Amino acid sequence: MDLSGKVAIVTGSGRGLGLAYATELARRGAAVVVNDVDPAVAEDAVGAIAAAGGSAVAEVVPVGSSDAAQALVDRAVTEFGRLDVLVNNAGILRDTTLWKMSDEDFDAVITTHLRGTFTCTRAAAVRMREQGEGGRIICVGSPTGQVGNFGQTNYAAAKAGIVGMVRTWAMELARAGITVNAIVPVAATAMTETVPFLKPYVDALQAGEPLPPFARQQLGFGSPEDAAGLVAFLASDAAADVTGQAVGIGGDRLALWSHPTEAVVEFADGTGWSAEAIAGIWPGTFAPAQQTVGQQLPEPPA
Secondary structure, rough: OOOOOOEEEOOOOOHHHHHHHHHHHOOOOOEEEEEEEEEEHHHHHHHHHHHOOOOEEEOOOOHHHHHHHHHHHHHHHHHHHOOOEEEEEOOOOOOEEEHOOHHHHHHHHHHHHHHHHHHHHHHHHHHHHOOOEEEEEEEEEOHHHOOOOOOOOHHHHHHHHHHHHHHHHHHHHHHHOOEEEEEEEEEEOOOEEEEHHHHHHHHHHHOOOOOOOOHHHOOEEEEHHHHHHHHHHHHHHHHHHOOOOOEEEEEEEEEEOOOOOOOOOOOOOOOOOOOHHHHHHHHHHHHHHHHOOOOOOOOOOO
């Protein structure tokens, strides 16, 4: 997975998963534009990558606006001459239940995650198409966007929307040789350390202790570094035929998510479906196939 000569942008890469992605891409030879809203955090990330023998620069800008997206692409081109890989990782949380969520809470998360992914991908796609040599766009989804999660209306909407956009972009950019995929990572970060059932495992990682197989396999939970290999793979030539996919990663678990598909189909006999007819057929035919909501997590071993 040699990425020498490639240039990558990783948004939200000052710490956590984004830093792990940027570090892994640089380790494999790519020059990286690190992005964060905190100048000190961004420069520390660049310093760590350089100390390990990699090449990186920082672009301090809050992801969301078209201007921010263009600034990231321009920085990559100015510093390194081209752009080959975009990893849309930047994100924030504003968790609360529907009836307590303010417009500001909703808009902030949608702006960073959904609009930021759109604006950055658009700017990157324009540059990659001009170069005429293909490219790799990697967007970040979440289990919440796939199945929902209590208290995360804004985050679920953004992450589900990102995967929807990925499927569309994979079709639109195929002719230009640009692949577009979503990853669905689960790892110990600031976003997961507040989840009660994950806290013991986050604490263990922070203490330098190994995680049990139940956490790494059944829960698919591990360190940010555990998720970085998938990004390197999708950024590489080995993934030239992989596009429009949502791929889960975490701990020792690698999974391919399915696209939504019809679970049950019945047809009326030329008259359409009345409410009464639906009520009559629902219990025996549709009710058994109703889909779950939220993550269906296994019970930890005794």
